[in-house]
Amino acid sequence: MTDEAIWAALAEEFTADVEAARAELDEGPVPVVAVVGRPNVGKSTLVNRILGRRQAVVEDVPGVTRDRVAYDAQWAGRRFTLVDTGGWEPDAKGRAAAIATQAEIAMRTADVILLVVDAIVGATDTDEAAARVLQRGGKPVLLIANKIDDQRLEPEAAGLWSLGLGEPFPISALHGRGSGDLLDEILKLLPEMPEDREPKAGGPRRVALVGRPNVGKSSLLNQLSKDDRAVVDSVAGTTVDPVDTLVDIDGETFHLVDTAGLRRRVAQASGTEYYASLRTQSAIEAAEVAVVLLDSSEPISEQDQRVLTQVVEAGRALVIVFNKWDLVDEDRRYYLDREIDRELKRITWAPRINISALTGRAVQKLAREIRTALDGWEQRVSTGELNQWLAALIAAHPHPIRGGKAPRILFATQVDIRPPRFILFTSGRLDPQYVRYVERRLREDFGFIGSPISITVKAREKRGKPGGKPGGKK
Template sequence: MTDDQVWTDTGPDTSDLPDEAAPVVAVVGRPNVGKSTLVNRLIGRRQAVVEDTPGVTRDRIPYDAVWNGRRFTVVDTGGWEPDAEGRAAAIAAQAEIAIATADVIILVIDAQVGATDADEAAVRILHRSKKPVILVANKVDDARSEADAAALWSLGLGEPHPVSALHGRGSGDLLDVVLDRMPELPEADYATESGPRRVALVGRPNVGKSSLLNRLAGEDRVVVDSVAGTTVDPVDSLIELDSDTWRFVDTAGLRKRVKQASGTEFYASLRTQSAVEAAEVAVVLLDASEPISEQDQRVLSQVVEAGRALVIAFNKWDLVDEDRRYYLDREIDRELARITWAPRVNISASTGRAVAKLAPALRTALAGWEQRIPTGELNQWISGLIAARPHPIRGGKAPKVLFMTQAGIRPPKFVLFTSGRLDPQYVRFIERRLREDFGFTGSPIAITVKAREKRGKPARK
């Protein structure tokens, strides 16, 4: 992070794209043909878990992608085997759900192995789906291997598209084909909501995420156990709360950073991270009966860095006595000083205390996340602010703010055009006053400074 930047998004910047209901592209195929590697190529970043061991991907995991200005969603799926049993059958079922809900399907086949009986069975099912299917011959690393891809014409799915997901060969051409096969959305769809607002329940293990989800649902949707780590995969539930339907996702408790976790915990952490990035707002649960820990701070940072709206819920409030409240107030002042903008609710998932307050807090956070200030009003505001408190003089001269604009929402992003570099402390002062005067409750804010360099002088690095 540079001095000129307070916060930035991860992944492609889609702020200038229309908020349409993004088409869905499902990537399917039998185990270990390179689906997750291809997904990483399509979305332009390494996010899907890739390992040589078959069966690493078990769920339907969506990722946002952009190509040639068009936004779409890529769904990574587990290995699809039509006659699978046990856990493999459950994984295959998830892949079949992805097919049923997709607009375009990419069938990945290992060109080095050729079409197997499982591939041919998958082709028969895809023919019945009546969906556009793109046949991808993966692991075609050079021109000599293209003959292997040509042999897949026999499957009857049309032209096989040779790709090397590992090296990127042919991935751009494949993306062009994907865009051609996508349905054209009617103009009215650009202004409509894509469905229930997506809420991720996150927190360290055993803070009561699953208990809260069950309380909100009014039934046992997920397993609850006193043993930490019961939830491994994110669990989606449509829940009606305060007259609105919300899509809640219960996630695995985060113990360590993703890079430090291992085994099942690593994959659980990665899926939780994906659930946060796929959500619009996150409810971070903290155990009110225990001190705010480093793990709690890490979870909060993950949500802020993902650029999601945030609500902090202090759970187990029924276990908090007067002494604990005294110390908790001081912990909040000390440990949560950097995110005073997040709404806070005190709840008890076990007794149901104040859980009804979650819906208003979620709406407030989402409103801040989507808030936009007109450019004229914003520049009037920044002019008055700088006149009242100018930037400190550095080297005999103070940099001027020439112009300010809001570049995007979800979360709000601002750009300051200046005659020189601004002190990071001054940028933080601007952010603080932005919140005081305009709100943005429940949302992180990104402020970027673009300094105009003097003519004839090289840009400072």
């Protein structure tokens, strides 16, 4: 029996386990349903009703929800993401404008939109403005006539035909009346595959420029675009909204997004900074690769570490750029090398490049590092090759014996790319140190340069002992 036949037989044996593990890991994109409307019409109450639990904050005061909040939802075996939004109002100012912006982002990125209207109050000028926006958007829209608590109030919903979004759907989010029928209707509108979750083949790769304030993100964007595309100022925090532009770097077009500087965790930010942080986080999640800028003339800070962690946790390809190299002298280079060894030791896999956005030094080399990171992000190892490599690795460096025996790795497979995700099926729990060793050797032997790697360990239950823990006592 050839090696290929052996691995094919093993793969067939573990097929059910792999599919179950994929489901547990929440594999694949899911459709998005956005709940929008003016303040205090019952959006969060409807979200809680659809979720079947009190998840969204509800209070009898307009404007309690201030940003987009996504929840995992399910109905009739179909999963989707439900997005609760703050109250949308046209021509809003200040914080209300930031709240409205989040609602508009939800409208653009959703597959289905639920416009919630207070049927007892009737259609307001704000409702009419929202309807006009949604009519132009071209997305499937369900008009929800909320607060129809009993059959006697159903005629109130008829007046909402004037919004031009079709037949109003009468419900009571508070009491649950009509919610099951509404969910059935939502499922009819959901696409089989969500739109625009993955970049279109052949289109410009999406690159997010991120980093703490005043590290030179806008200066780099302007240098690459050969234009004053973004406002540059020595005052930290000039950029608030993400700035998108197409730029040509080394003969290839990239879609660059300049983002607001991340000062602190989103939960700890406030005011404009809070919403800027949310939009930056969304830009990272929408990107394929994040270029994280560090100020090479200053020590690597906790803020820098936090930005890098955010990119890694988002599963995006990563390139680290040390900007302001024109300000670095020999002494600073000496200390910077030691800071890199100490502070960046857990992400040695990310490509690094030294540039000066001000003078243009080495900025064209950025394209090469972006391509390298994207190649690692999309790299796949075949099941046969992976298991042959793993068998040799285990023979040379077996798992330490714990409690008189060592767990065995029975089978391994790569279940996804972008980023690469692996599952190890074992006879028992693996030490975290051994899993890190496997990841380190994966990188040494296969590359995956510029990409985070996810390794999940699935311990198989012993046959003949249903319900028993793997390796557990009777």
